[in-house]
Amino acid sequence: MVYGCGSVGLRIASAAKAAGLETSVGGRNPAKVAEAAAGLGVPWRSAPLDNPAGLASLLRGVQVLVNAAGPMAVTAPALIGACLRGGCHYVDISNELTVFLRAWPLDRAAKRAGITVVPGAGFATAVVEGVAHRVLRKVPDAGAVTIVRSSPGGNRSGGVRRTSSELLAAGGWSVEAGQLIRTPDSIRVFELPEGPRAGVPIGSGEVFAVARATGVPDVAAYYTSRLGPVLSRLAVPLARHWARTGFRLPSAPGRAPAEHGGPADPGGPGREPSRVWVQASNSRGAVAEGWAEAAGTETTAAIAVEAVRRLESGGTAGVLTSGALLGPGAALAVPGIRHGG
The missing domain is CATH 3.30.360 (Dihydrodipicolinate Reductase; domain 2)
Structure with missing residues (x-):
């Protein structure tokens, strides 16, 4: 599931569907999420971030959640918490320091839950790691x-x-x-x-x-x-x-x-x-x-989809950087990236 129906969220959901992944979209605004889902031809669910029961229902049956709803300093804590409770892998495209600082102390909790938490699976962080x-x-x-x-x-x-x-x-x-x-x-x-x-x-x-x-x-x-x-x-x-x-x-x-x-x-x-x-x-x-x-948008979508692929085939439980999940050179191999030096 891709949570967030802005420009990047829609691009990730479209890329995931094109890659053959079972895709759905979610978000806070039911009307906006329904409109996005209709355009993509995928299922949808909606839940506000301050409703734990609603988030639990949102994630029921979901294996990997990709958070594309910003600002992630606001959205990430609630969604990571819901993923820990629901046993769902978590990926986001953040480059906000606050998100990393709040995620890293959850490493032990993620291991207990058997899930992988990956902040920064987008151009901003993954490519820099590479x-x-x-x-x-x-x-x-x-x-x-x-x-x-x-x-x-x-x-x-x-x-x-x-x-x-x-x-x-x-x-x-x-x-x-x-x-x-x-x-x-x-x-x-x-x-x-x-x-x-x-x-x-x-x-x-x-x-x-x-x-x-x-x-x-x-x-x-x-x-x-x-x-x-x-x-x-x-x-x-x-x-x-x-x-x-x-x-x-x-x-x-x-x-x-x-x-x-x-x-x-x-x-x-x-x-x-x-x-x-x-x-x-x-x-x-x-x-x-x-x-x-x-x-950046195209690259972020490709990196996020590759992260989902890795997690669906079995990831390492805990909190990881995107480079640790994908491998240090994987982000630079994404089509459309030019690099040198």
């Missing part, structure tokens, strides 16, 4: 990994705007000496394949996932700003404050208003591809770099 493993082959004793993500242009769905706002409000977080710590708003300039870009520190799920999956003691992530370094240093603290207070900026000049109600949509037809650049370095000055880009 690129990180690739560059670490060149610097196996790396002490630091740096991740830089470029934002796609064009319209953004309501879900991705809410998710981006939560990431911005959370401030920067990094892993240093194996410990998760707050990062000051230190803007860095990176020489990327597309040219120099200002990078804003963020606290995203990929920081946690890469640190867990690789054992590298220092991991940091940045999101590129379309402003220069000077303007970014001035704008970021104010933007974080606005995000924390729930203030919503109007669409930028020349940008159409976002659609409403969709989950995180990191790219799509007619948009710039989502891009990620990863660097590994060691104490002796050795450096290796790699990159990947793709239409």
